[in-house]
Amino acid sequence: MDPSDPPGLEQLFEHAPCGHLVADASGRLLLVNATLCEWLGYDKHELLAAGGFADLLSIGGRIFHQTHIVPLLRMQGSVAEVKLDLRRKNGTLLPVIVNARELDWKGATFLHVAIFVVEDRHRYERELLLQRQRAEQLAAENARGQQELDAERHRAEERAVFAEKLVGMVSHDIRNPLSVIQMSTVLLERSGLSAMQRQVVDRVSRAVKRVHHLVGDLLDFTQAKLGRGLQVASEEVDLHRSVADSIADLQVANPGREIRHVQRGAQTCVADVNRILQAVGNLASNAIAHGAADRPITVVTESASQEFRISVHNHGPVIPAQQIPHLFEPMVRGADADAEGGVGLGLFIVREIVERHHGSIHVDSTQQGGTTFVVTIPCHPPAGNR
Amino acid sequence: MGVLERHNVHLSGSGRAMVFVHGFGCDQNMWRLVAPHFAKSHQVVLLDLVGSGNSDLSAYDKQKYASLRGHARDMCEVLAVLGISNAVFVGHSVSAMIGLLAGLQCPDRIGAQVMVGPSPSYINDGDYFGGFDRSDIEQLLETLEANYLGWSSNMAPVIMGAPQQPELAQELTNSFCRTDPEIARHFARVTFLSDHRADLPNCRAPTLILQCSEDIIAPLAVGEYMKRHIPNSTLKVIKNVGHCPHLSSPSASVDAIESFLHGA
Numbered sequence: 001m002d003p004s005d006p007p008g009l010e011q012l013f014e015h016a017p018c019g020h021l022v023a024d025a026s027g028r029l030l031l032v033n034a035t036l037c038e039w040l041g042y043d044k045h046e047l048l049a050a051g052g053f054a055d056l057l058s059i060g061g062r063i064f065h066q067t068h069i070v071p072l073l074r075m076q077g078s079v080a081e082v083k084l085d086l087r088r089k090n091g092t093l094l095p096v097i098v099n100a101r102e103l104d105w106k107g108a109t110f111l112h113v114a115i116f117v118v119e120d121r122h123r124y125e126r127e128l129l130l131q132r133q134r135a136e137q138l139a140a141e142n143a144r145g146q147q148e149l150d151a152e153r154h155r156a157e158e159r160a161v162f163a164e165k166l167v168g169m170v171s172h173d174i175r176n177p178l179s180v181i182q183m184s185t186v187l188l189e190r191s192g193l194s195a196m197q198r199q200v201v202d203r204v205s206r207a208v209k210r211v212h213h214l215v216g217d218l219l220d221f222t223q224a225k226l227g228r229g230l231q232v233a234s235e236e237v238d239l240h241r242s243v244a245d246s247i248a249d250l251q252v253a254n255p256g257r258e259i260r261h262v263q264r265g266a267q268t269c270v271a272d273v274n275r276i277l278q279a280v281g282n283l284a285s286n287a288i289a290h291g292a293a294d295r296p297i298t299v300v301t302e303s304a305s306q307e308f309r310i311s312v313h314n315h316g317p318v319i320p321a322q323q324i325p326h327l328f329e330p331m332v333r334g335a336d337a338d339a340e341g342g343v344g345l346g347l348f349i350v351r352e353i354v355e356r357h358h359g360s361i362h363v364d365s366t367q368q369g370g371t372t373f374v375v376t377i378p379c380h381p382p383a384g385n386r
Numbered sequence: 387m388g389v390l391e392r393h394n395v396h397l398s399g400s401g402r403a404m405v406f407v408h409g410f411g412c413d414q415n416m417w418r419l420v421a422p423h424f425a426k427s428h429q430v431v432l433l434d435l436v437g438s439g440n441s442d443l444s445a446y447d448k449q450k451y452a453s454l455r456g457h458a459r460d461m462c463e464v465l466a467v468l469g470i471s472n473a474v475f476v477g478h479s480v481s482a483m484i485g486l487l488a489g490l491q492c493p494d495r496i497g498a499q500v501m502v503g504p505s506p507s508y509i510n511d512g513d514y515f516g517g518f519d520r521s522d523i524e525q526l527l528e529t530l531e532a533n534y535l536g537w538s539s540n541m542a543p544v545i546m547g548a549p550q551q552p553e554l555a556q557e558l559t560n561s562f563c564r565t566d567p568e569i570a571r572h573f574a575r576v577t578f579l580s581d582h583r584a585d586l587p588n589c590r591a592p593t594l595i596l597q598c599s600e601d602i603i604a605p606l607a608v609g610e611y612m613k614r615h616i617p618n619s620t621l622k623v624i625k626n627v628g629h630c631p632h633l634s635s636p637s638a639s640v641d642a643i644e645s646f647l648h649g650a
Contacts, residue, residue, distance in 0.1 A: 025634070026628075027628070054602070059518065059525060059602075060523065060527070060529050061525065061526075063602075064526055064529040067410050067412070067603070067629070068412070068533075068563045070630055070633070070634070071412045071416055071563060071630055074633035075412075075415055075416075075418065075633070082533060083533050084529065122532075
């Protein structure tokens with residue numbers, strides 16, 4: 001090849017590596033190059049007779065042409081990188097990128113369009129679009145799922161608050177008539193009763209105390225399980241002394257049993273003393289109910305470093321190993337459950353109280369050693385989290 | 387944001403108000419070859435529909451604009467804020483119908499209608515020839531989608547120089563016809579699937595229907611249909627290929643509107 005004799009402009013136009021077309025102001029085709037004819041499968045004269053540039057487009061493409069490309073050409077003289085589909089002679093579509101420019105030539109305006117085939121890019125873009133649609137769909141599904149979750153949580157919270165209110169109201173309404181019954185038994189006791197009548201009044205009085213207790217447990221359970229958690233108000237207290245006093249009371253109330261208190265160490269702690277005594281009371285009541293009647297019950301309070309430990313020990317029947325993991329669940333009662341056993345909320349409430357104090361509870365039950373519940377709480381729980 | 391900022395309203399001239407509203411695709415710049423002529427004798431109001439051009443895109447509420455009536459309400463609001471009554475409403479394409487609906491909502495504010503390439507319904511329906519089938523509109527949406535791949539990002543396409551129009555500032559390039567792709571898709575659907583044939587007989591204002599001789603979006607048959615159904619209307623066909631006579635045949639468009647204004 002002679003480098004001094006390159007192809008002429010005509011050759012370069014006809015076989016350029018892109019399609020070329022020139023149209024008049026109305027869009028009628030005046031010139032098309034061989035590359036474009038080849039891509040679209042037309043002979044040159046066929047293509048020139050096909051009409052205007054817009055006639056090569058799909059109907060949707062023509063609307064886009066009229067609403068976007070024509071105005072842009074008129075306003076800024078050119079457009080670039082417009083993605084269109086051209087119709088081949090055989091009806092199939094050819095994805096192309098189009099650059100176009102208006103050309104003023106000897107008083108007339110012409111349109112010069114350069115066309116690039118973009119089949120690979122088209123496939124890639126379709127894939128991107130599909131992925132975006134898929135992502136949008138997933139996002140919408142997620143949002144719907146989240147909305148449902150939120151609505152469900154909201155309903156659950158409403159149910160919990162309602163349950164708490166209901167139980168609170170009912171408990172309150174039960175306590176009032178209970179107090180009337182209790183006061184009436186006191187009045188009856190003073191009115192000179194026969195021995196048999198006194199026994200009956202005693203029974204009524206004990207039953208009223210138990211119902212009081214049950215109502216209290218029910219309230220606590222509702223708060224802990226359905227509501228906003230057990231309410232705890234901590235302050236600096238001497239737990240050794242408080243537990244000692246409460247054990248002494250328990251001894252008075254249960255004259256037939258031996259209940260000891262052993263103190264190790266001396267230290268004040270930050271805790272809700274009423275809640276701690278409630279826990280100790282529940283554990284001791286269990287020991288009285290389930291322990292061997294002829295053996296002592298021992299409550300040990302022990303403070304060392306930053307911990308406070310309370311253990312409640314009794315002799316008697318072993319708690320079966322398979323029961324231990326479920327012992328603290330509500331409504332679980334021992335195998336020897338009897339009329340004094342309550343509704344099975346005692347240990348659940350103990351564990352709730354311990355957890356609200358950031359502590360832990362363990363149980364150990366053997367034939368020789370007996371049964372020991374050990375509660376351990378930090379003496380100074382993390383600030384702002386009491 | 388006030389109503390005028392929301393619509394990027396531009397005012398010029400004085401006299402009876404003429405409100406120029408662009409159609410689907412571009413913005414108020416479409417009137418650049420026509421509006422200045424009327425500013426010599428009229429107060430010219432240029433604006434962008436919410437969702438187009440430099441309007442407040444954040445105001446585009448899909449529910450409000452699920453029907454052209456949402457845009458019509460905007461038009462009445464703009465006229466109310468400007469204190470305009472008896473305006474000539476010049477609407478291109480879809481905005482011709484928006485103008486008609488606005489005229490029904492606030493008849494005192496709009497005294498005459500100029501409809502450039504209007505169509506009350508683009509979809510063929512029994513005897514009615516609108517020019518398109520639903521599948522054509524789906525194709526349009528696909529083409530829009532394909533083009534917003536590039537246009538929606540920050541990489542605005544490089545515009546080849548337009549030496550014959552040096553006044554065209556760089557920041558304007560392509561922005562006339564570009565908007566948020568979500569909005570474009572929604573507006574395209576609302577525009578091309580709308581059917582306001584039943585509203586035509588309610589239009590009482592004198593109306594000029596300005597039709598092009600060759601326009602695939604608003605074919606002649608549609609112009610004739612409108613002429614038959616709008617009571618006080620005139621049909622004027624100008625020789626023009628395409629859907630934008632105000633850009634491709636500006637002087638013929640100006641002449642047609644002028645003679646309508648003097649006759650009306």
